Amino acid sequence: MLEYLEAGWGWQFMRAFGVSLTVAVFSFAFCIFIGIVLTITARSRLWGAAAVIKLYTYVFRSLPDILLLILIFYTADGIINSALSMIPGMAHLTVSPLVPGIMSTSIVLGAYSTELFKAGWADIPPGQNEAGRSLGFSAFQSLALIILPQVYQKMIPYLSSLWLISMKETALLSIIGISDIVRIASIGARSTEAPFTFYGIAIIIFIVFAFVSAKLFHRLEKRSRRSIGEI
């Protein structure tokens, strides 16, 4: 294993990890954003919003991720550029293949995170918001200072699995030709006839990542439980 890592593959894997991590971080951030915004919209009195959001979460929890990725990958460039062409003076843009990757992962995980946020939100008694409003907080302040901290506390274990899933989803990027961890491992496996070494390295990267993330979120959970006087 070591001789391969020294022969330049180590560097390749580092770069691939960077690519995967970047996509994972963006997808995770976007999916949480989608979850929060859609939960607020679904809970508002906006007519039909709840039904539309229900449809969104249902469809994208049923659609294969890879199907959406390929769909977006082959159409994103055209859609973005035809949108840009409506603005006069905009030059043609070449869309980085990372963009469809982040988009499709965010949309799929957004469906899961919306469901999770809706469940977490429902656990918070309406009196919390009423107390906030009657103390003079604006709707936004009440959300940021009173509701979200409590939702966050309930959501930490779920956030942890969302984070792990967004990292694992990056493996799909190899199918559309992005040099992520899985693609580097595949190339290495094919070109050196040592598949176990290369897939082994990729597997170790993911497992170490999973253990470190689990530890991290466990610590966050402990800290937040201590901060509400539970421990």
Place this chain on the structure above:
Amino acid sequence: MKRVNDAPSERNPAMPENGPGTSVEIEGMSKWFGDFQVLTDINLTVQEGEKIVVCGPSGSGKSTMIRCINGLEPFQGGTIRVQGIALSQKSKVLDAVRRNVGMVFQQFNLFPHLTVLDNCTLALRWVHKIPRKEADELAMHYLARVRIPEQAGKYPRQLSGGQQQRVAIARSLCVKPTILLCDEPTSSLDPEMVKEVLETLADLANDGITIICVTHEMGFARRIADRVIFMDRGKIVEEAPPLVFFGGPREARTRHFLEQILH
């Protein structure tokens, strides 16, 4: 029965008649939940510093009425003026009204993720933009007022129900409201804790703050109320000073209710 002579009902909006002296003025207020009318033609004028106790059978709309006063519930007909401001669901109006009105809830509604002290200072720091140190001092003053300054560093779940409700009272006082609304403040407390909360409220009654309190504690009403209001089926059936109210209520429905509750 009203203590103050009724002001003329034609008003010039530019020159509000209800100058100093009137705290809350409800005129012909009605509210529906869908097709169901919960409040019908509510008229009530509360003077500054007056203590009002609202009672009535459950489902009579008393909680809904006081929740309308700080805009937690929208209403469909009539007007409510709080310190001269006509209430609407516009956020500017609500902000202005809520600065004057504190509220104590049946379920306390303390923020579980914050310490007792932070519960009290959160609004001071974010709504009233008071520096942390000053806010802490003010909060400690009110926590001392409700006699639990030693619990300031604890979290709500570590306190008893009575202590939590006293923190909630301190929290609503911190922003120095001129009106305090209490929505059945003792209904979800164990019997032995009711007294400490009522003592705290009675203590405040001497402060000159206007209190509108929904409660079934008739002893408390007798002690602190200037007027007792009886509601049934979304209407104010009777209002009278406690001596008259408990001595000889006019309405049969009131008598029936008092018999039920006083045995």
Place this chain on the structure above:
Amino acid sequence: MDLIIAYGQEILGGLSTTLTLFIVSLCTGFVLAATSAFIQIYFGGLLSQVVWNLMFCIRGVPMLLVLYVIYYGFPVLAIIRETFLWHIFSSPFWCAVLCLSIVEMAYTSEIMRGSYFQTPKEQIEAAKSLGLSGFQTFRVAILPAMLRNGFAAYTTEVIMLCKTTALAFTVTVMDVMGYANEIRSRTLDVYEPLLVAGAIYICITIITRIVLSTIFSLVAVSGRDRAEAL
């Protein structure tokens, strides 16, 4: 419209492959998961620790990577290439089944373990105090509670499995996704084949949800009936 019908007919050719992949790996995955959960629950100590960590590792690795290891990695080994195992590992379909079963095992065993430990101790003690045997206790007290606690998570997991079968096309299995992708690269039409395939997957998951909730209500109710009969 004609185009969609033509594509649809071609893509439906992959339906039986997708369904076989899905159902076979669902069943094997369930049996493996039950075994793994049983080991973790009834043998404490080191063995249960080792199994739990193994499951955690499988859950941490992307399914695509597991598939590549099985399909591209294992045939390198002489023991596989020269024995009857070659029949399995030379077929992309069986490689996909193996991979899906392993992944399904890792997730489902954790759901089973979690829902077992959520069962209130009092219920188990009450059942035992009635003189029920170990299996009867399980049937009457533990299983209904596990179903209640784990049903929602298991449904999500089964739907996930159904979605994941689409990855089999990466090792040349011609399932629904495989045909859709083939049409896409042949005709350069993107929307029609993929949206048709997406609609097929959504139909499968709708039916799956209905079937699962029917099974759940049957099992849960019969469990209650049994408890009343005892």
